[in-house]
Amino acid sequence: MVDKVKRIWLEGEFIDWDDAKVHILTHTMHYGVGAFEGIRAYKRVDGSTTIFRLAEHIGRLYDSCKLVMIEPRFTPAQISQACVELLRENKMDEAYLRPLIYVGDGAMGIYAPDNPIRSTVVAWKWGAYLGASAVDLGIRVKISSWARHHIHVSLAKAKMMGQYTNSVLAKREAKLGGYDEALMMDTNGYVSEGSGENFFIVKKGKLITPPLSASILEGVTRDTILTLAREEGIPVAEEMLTRDQVYLADEAFFTGTAAEVTPIREIDNRKIGEGGVGPVTKRLQTRFFDVVKGGDSSHPEWLTRV
Ligand SMILES: Cc1ncc(COP(=O)(O)O)c(C=O)c1O
Known part of the structure; x- marks a missing residue:
């Protein structure tokens, strides 16, 4: 189970974890088109917290969007800033960050070119992915x-x-x-x-x-x-x-x-x-x-x- 944290960044705002809900007709839920990233922030031995290779991950996020032909309404700089601020907002010194760009609800059917493209960033604590040992x-x-x-x-x-x-x-x-x-x-x-x-x-x-x-x-x-x-x-x-x-x-x-x-x-x-x-x-x-x-x-x- 993911341990819930206080806030999630959704469409430019910080909202409560429990309020981060999507409509059942969210296009990505039906057809799978959307892009995401997985990024780690570590607490270093000197006590500081740093996000590892944030620019490269956000660069790949926008490359993925280009490949699947969706256009986020936020810039790479804004999503990068959201990652940093989300950690501060949740007072997290270590985290796994999950920016995600998805096609919202509107039209159904495979084409649906005018559905809104939505953006979110979630952070949670994640230890060793393949088990402790x-x-x-x-x-x-x-x-x-x-x-x-x-x-x-x-x-x-x-x-x-x-x-x-x-x-x-x-x-x-x-x-x-x-x-x-x-x-x-x-x-x-x-x-x-x-x-x-x-x-x-x-x-x-x-x-x-x-x-x-x-x-x-x-x-x-x-x-x-x-x-x-x-x-x-x-x-x-x-x-x-x-x-x-x-x-x-x-x-x-x-x-x-x-x-x-x-x-x-x-x-x-x-x-x-x-x-x-x-x-x-x-x-x-x-x-x-x-x-x-x-x-x-x-x-x-x-x-x-x-
Ligand atoms: C299919 C696949 N290959 C490779 C990787 C490793 O990529 P990265 O080192 O950027 O996390 C990931 C994780 O993102 C993945 O999902």
Whole structure:
């Protein structure tokens, strides 16, 4: 259960949590067109609170809107400001932020070009997305029987609501099968991503992740890890990966705003490397947490102070 906080930002105003209701004919509820983001704000070791890579997340939100052809009536600067003010309004020093742009009620039917485009930002407390021990011990993953959207079927670069039915199917299948998360392939059999995470392997010291031309979301955490790896002198490659490359990886991990850097210890009942958290994963994970909430101040451009 999400713990309720005091206020939600809706259409330019702060309203009480319990008043944030939508009409049942809200177009997005029926047809799934809309865009959203997931952003984390961390309390740092120095006591300050900073939002991690707010500009990049809001940039992707507007890219998603462009892809699905909806136009928010607020500017990126206004939505960014709403994120900051919402945390202040709720006196939160740590939070998961969920800006969401959706098509309101008006006309029904698929086209409905004149329905109002509404904007909201919600904040709540969210701990380790894949379970308390996941970040420290790693998770068990199953390759999904559900393929990720083909590039002619949907827009993987859009963080669009309707697209997530595909993720929900994969996640349910994995959880009901006794695993923690799903790894999805594309329709050609190449590795795509998790239900809500990007995917990396380490092989012979090289960090490898599928390229942006694959059917994946352009993860902000993915970019963060690629940047940090280059800074650490770890060779990186963006390449298509096959199932057997995954099974034979020395290390594997997922990245995402919710999942942060979550090691993978097993895929399809095969141990990955030693079946724990590999040394490259550990190094990148440590650096990641140092940058987002620790004492590492090497990337001030990624931090927005609340
Ligand atoms: C399908 C999918 N892939 C990857 C990611 C990771 O993206 P990010 O690191 O920007 O949170 C997410 C989460 O937003 C996602 O939903």
